[in-house]
Amino acid sequence: MTTATTVELRPAGPVPASGTRVPARVQIMGWLVLVMAAGLATVILLVSEFEHRAIDRRVNSGLEQEAAEFRLLASRGHDPATNQPLTDPYELFVRHLSGQYPQRAEVLLGVVAEGTTLRSVDQRDRALSDVRLDDTLLRGIVSAPEATGTVQTPGGELRWLRVDVLPPTGGSTPQAWFVSGFFMDVATADVDDTIRTLVAISAVALVLGAGVSWVVAGQILAPVNTVRRAAAALTEQDLTHRIPVHGRDDIAALAEQFNAMLDRLESAFATRRQFLDDAGHELRTPITIIRGHLEVMGDDPAERAEVVRLCTDELDRMARIVDDLLLLAKAEQPDFLRPEWTSVPELTSDVDAKARAIAPRMWQLEAVGEGEVFVDPQRVTQAVLQLAQNAVQHTTDGAVIRLGSAVHADSVSFWVTDSGPGVPSSDAARIFDRFVRGAAGARDGTGAGLGLAIVKAIAEAHYGQARVLSVPGRGATFGIEIPSGSGWR
Structure with missing residues (x-):
C-alpha cells in the first residue's frame, strides 16, 4: 500500500538583484582611500618596527660598551691618571664615572654594600636628574639572578646590565656592582614623536586623497553618466541623441x-x-x-x-x-551579401541567358567586361534581372532590349537598355525610391513600385549606386555600378 505525498508548489519570488547600491564614484573613492590607508599603515608599522629595533640595538650596544670600559679599568687595578692602586670599590666607581659622559636616556651606577645599606654613586643624563632610584629598586637589580633585565622606575622602564665586583681581599660573593642602564621611554620618545607625526601626516594625506579621488572619479565617470542619461532619454520614437567624443581614451x-x-x-x-x-x-x-x-x-x-x-x-x-x-528589410542586415571573387564574363552570360526567358523580346548582349570582381553574384543577378523585368514591362513583344557589363579601373557596371517610352527628367531623381512609378507606368499596370528600390538596395549594399540615363520617347538605360575589389568590404 502506498501513501500519497502532497507537494505544494509555490511561485518563486523575485530574485533580488545582486551587487550594491553604492554609487560608483563613492566606490572608487572608498577603494582608493582604503588602499592608501593600507599603504600608509604599512609604512608607519615598518618605520616603527625599524626605529624600535634600531633603538634596541643602540641601547644594547651602549650597555655592552659601558660594561667593557668598566671591566678594562677594574682589570688594571690602578688610576691611570695618578697610577695609584684602586682597592676601594667606591673609589673605583667614582674614578670611572668621573670620566664618563652619559648618552641621552643613559644612567651609570656604582653600588656598594655597606652592612645592610647600599651606597651608590651615579652619572646620568641631565634630563633624568629628577628620577630617584631608591634602595628597594637597587636591591632588586643587584640581587637579580640574571646579569641583565628591565625594571620599572619613576622615570619609566629601565633596561640594565650589571657587572659584579668581587672583594679585593678575595671571596666569591660580590659586595659591589657596576650597573649601566637606559630609560627606554626616554630613548624611544623621539621614535614615538616621529610615529605620531607620520600618523598625522597620513590622516591629512587620506583626507586630501579622498578629495582628489572624489574629483577625479567624477571627471572619469562624467562620460559614463552622460551615456547613462543618454540611454535613459532614448525611446523608440527618438533615437537621435549622441554623445560628444573627446580624446582617444x-x-x-x-x-x-x-x-x-x-x-x-x-x-x-x-x-x-x-x-x-x-x-x-x-x-x-x-x-x-x-x-x-x-x-x-x-x-x-x-x-x-x-x-x-x-x-x-x-x-x-x-x-x-x-x-x-x-x-x-533584409538589405539592411550585415549578412545580406555573400561576396566572392566572380568572373564577370560568366556572370554576364548567365544573366543574359536568364533574362531571355522572361519575355519574348529581341535580347542583345552588347558588351561583356573582362576580369574578376568581388561581389555577391546572386544579388547582382537578382538586380540585373529586375532591371530586365522592368524593361519588359515598358516594351512590347519583339522590342529590342540590350544588356551589358564593363570592368573599369576600380569598379564594375551592369546595365539594361530598353526601347520604351523613357523616363521623364522629373522622375529620374526619384525613380529608385519605394513605391514610385514613372509617369509612363508599366504597360500592364502591374507592379508595386518596389523593383527599382530593390536594385538600389543591392547596389548600395555593395557600396555602389544605381543609375538611369534616359531621353523621353527614346528608351532608357538602367544600371548599377559597384566597386570591383575587396576594399569595399
Whole structure:
C-alpha cells in the first residue's frame, strides 16, 4: 500500500538583484582611500618596527660598551691618571664615572654594600636628574639572578646590565656592582614623536586623497553618466541623441561604441517603421479589393469563379509585395551579401541567358567586361534581372532590349537598355525610391513600385549606386555600378 505525498508548489519570488547600491564614484573613492590607508599603515608599522629595533640595538650596544670600559679599568687595578692602586670599590666607581659622559636616556651606577645599606654613586643624563632610584629598586637589580633585565622606575622602564665586583681581599660573593642602564621611554620618545607625526601626516594625506579621488572619479565617470542619461532619454520614437567624443581614451572609445550602437538601433527602428508603413500602405488596397468582391459575390458559379480568380491574383500580388518588402528589410542586415571573387564574363552570360526567358523580346548582349570582381553574384543577378523585368514591362513583344557589363579601373557596371517610352527628367531623381512609378507606368499596370528600390538596395549594399540615363520617347538605360575589389568590404 502506498501513501500519497502532497507537494505544494509555490511561485518563486523575485530574485533580488545582486551587487550594491553604492554609487560608483563613492566606490572608487572608498577603494582608493582604503588602499592608501593600507599603504600608509604599512609604512608607519615598518618605520616603527625599524626605529624600535634600531633603538634596541643602540641601547644594547651602549650597555655592552659601558660594561667593557668598566671591566678594562677594574682589570688594571690602578688610576691611570695618578697610577695609584684602586682597592676601594667606591673609589673605583667614582674614578670611572668621573670620566664618563652619559648618552641621552643613559644612567651609570656604582653600588656598594655597606652592612645592610647600599651606597651608590651615579652619572646620568641631565634630563633624568629628577628620577630617584631608591634602595628597594637597587636591591632588586643587584640581587637579580640574571646579569641583565628591565625594571620599572619613576622615570619609566629601565633596561640594565650589571657587572659584579668581587672583594679585593678575595671571596666569591660580590659586595659591589657596576650597573649601566637606559630609560627606554626616554630613548624611544623621539621614535614615538616621529610615529605620531607620520600618523598625522597620513590622516591629512587620506583626507586630501579622498578629495582628489572624489574629483577625479567624477571627471572619469562624467562620460559614463552622460551615456547613462543618454540611454535613459532614448525611446523608440527618438533615437537621435549622441554623445560628444573627446580624446582617444577608453571613455572616448565607450562613447564611440555607444554612438555606433545608437546608429544601428536607429537604422533598425527606421527599417522596421519603413516596413510597417510600406506594408500598411501597399497591402491595404488588395485587402480592400478582396473584401469588396467577397461581399458582393453572388451564387452564380461563373461569378464565383471570377471572384476567386480576382482574389487569387490579389493574394499573389500581396505575396510578391511582402516578399519584396522583406527583401528590402533584409538589405539592411550585415549578412545580406555573400561576396566572392566572380568572373564577370560568366556572370554576364548567365544573366543574359536568364533574362531571355522572361519575355519574348529581341535580347542583345552588347558588351561583356573582362576580369574578376568581388561581389555577391546572386544579388547582382537578382538586380540585373529586375532591371530586365522592368524593361519588359515598358516594351512590347519583339522590342529590342540590350544588356551589358564593363570592368573599369576600380569598379564594375551592369546595365539594361530598353526601347520604351523613357523616363521623364522629373522622375529620374526619384525613380529608385519605394513605391514610385514613372509617369509612363508599366504597360500592364502591374507592379508595386518596389523593383527599382530593390536594385538600389543591392547596389548600395555593395557600396555602389544605381543609375538611369534616359531621353523621353527614346528608351532608357538602367544600371548599377559597384566597386570591383575587396576594399569595399
